Amino acid sequence: MPSEADRVIDMQLDIGAAFMDARARRCDAVALGNRWIRSGYSESSGLCSGCGGQIHPGRLQAVPTAHRCTKCQDTHDRQEAARCKR
Known part of the structure; x- marks a missing residue:
């Protein structure tokens, strides 16, 4: 102890x-x-830097500086987590 x-x-x-x-x-x-x-x-662009698709308005309301859609952000976070484990 x-x-x-x-x-x-x-x-x-x-x-x-x-x-x-x-x-x-x-x-x-x-x-x-x-x-x-x-x-x-531009925050008003609302386009994902990953896939080029539209970022959901609810996500932009919650995170105005978001530059990835939730799917691309999830992929990015998983890649970063895997990179950090090395």
């Missing part, structure tokens, strides 16, 4: 990891926004 000190250290490491994850997500979001601006992306 871990000691109290070990539990505190584990908790501190978890908090640090959560902050690093949040920072990485913010940096990724800023980089993505900059790419959209350079590419002339």
